[in-house]
Amino acid sequence: MANKGFDCATPLTRAKADEFVQAGFTFVCRYLVPTGWKRLSAEEAVALSEAGLKIVSVFETTADRALGGRSAGLADGQLAAQVAASIGQPEGSTIYFAVDFDATPSQMPAVIEYIRAASEATPTFPTGVYGSYVVVDAVRAASVCSHYWQTYAWSRGRQADFINIYQHLNDIPMLGVQIDLDEGYGNEGWWTLTMANTLSPDDANKIIGFLSAAYMATEVQEARDEFHRLANELRKASGQPEE
Structure with missing residues (x-):
C-alpha cells in the first residue's frame, strides 16, 4: 500500500x-x-x-x-x-x-x-x-x-x-x-520533530524478522494479529509501506 x-x-x-x-x-x-x-x-x-x-x-x-x-x-x-x-x-x-x-x-x-x-x-x-x-x-x-x-x-x-x-x-x-x-513507496527520507531518531529501514527489517519468526511459531490468531500490527508499525516508523 x-x-x-x-x-x-x-x-x-x-x-x-x-x-x-x-x-x-x-x-x-x-x-x-x-x-x-x-x-x-x-x-x-x-x-x-x-x-x-x-x-x-x-x-x-x-x-x-x-x-x-x-x-x-x-x-x-x-x-x-x-x-x-x-x-x-x-x-x-x-x-x-x-x-x-x-x-x-x-x-x-x-x-x-x-x-x-x-x-x-x-x-x-x-x-x-x-x-x-x-x-x-x-x-x-x-x-x-x-x-x-x-x-x-x-x-x-x-x-x-x-x-x-x-x-x-x-x-x-x-x-x-x-x-x-x-x-x-518506502524509504521516502521524511522526518518529523517528534521522531528525530527515525528508525532506519534496515534496523526495522531486522526486528521484523524476529517478529516473523514469532508469528510462524504460534498458531494463536490473536498473537499473530499483534505480531502483524507491530511489524506494520515498524514499517511506518521507517518509511516503508504497510503489508
Whole structure:
C-alpha cells in the first residue's frame, strides 16, 4: 500500500495540517529554502510534526538551477544543510534537490554534477533528486544520490520502478490549498520533530524478522494479529509501506 502524500508551496498551520491528516494524508513535501513566502519555517515544522504529518524536504530556488552544475550544487548543498539544521531537521533524513524543468540529454551532465556536488556538501543528510523520468534515471545511473522523487510531468507516460516518491497529479485545489498529489513507496527520507531518531529501514527489517519468526511459531490468531500490527508499525516508523 502506497503512502498518501502531497506537496505545496503554501505554508500550513496546525489546523490545516490536522485537516490533511484527517483526509488520510501521511506526508507533505515542503520547500527547504532560507527566505521567501513558500519556505518551511521552524514553527511550521513543529505544527506539521504535532499534527502527525511526516515532512519531506526539497530545496529549490529557481526551476533550472541545476544547470549551474558543480558550483551551484556545492553552494546549494551547503545552504540546504544550514537551513535544515536551523529548523531542526534531524541528521540522517533526506534533502531532495529539484530539477524542475524538462531537462534534455545535452543538459544531463550539468544536472548530474549539480546533484553530485549537493551530495558532497551535505554529508550528514542523504540527498535525493526531484525530476522527470529521464532525470531520475540518469542520476541513478550516475550513483550520485540515494533517493528519487519522480514527477509525471515531462515523463511522457514512463514511471521508474526504483523511485521513493511519485508525483502523479499537479495543481489540485484541496482544503483551501493548491497542492500536487504524491505517493510514497518506502524509504521516502521524511522526518518529523517528534521522531528525530527515525528508525532506519534496515534496523526495522531486522526486528521484523524476529517478529516473523514469532508469528510462524504460534498458531494463536490473536498473537499473530499483534505480531502483524507491530511489524506494520515498524514499517511506518521507517518509511516503508504497510503489508
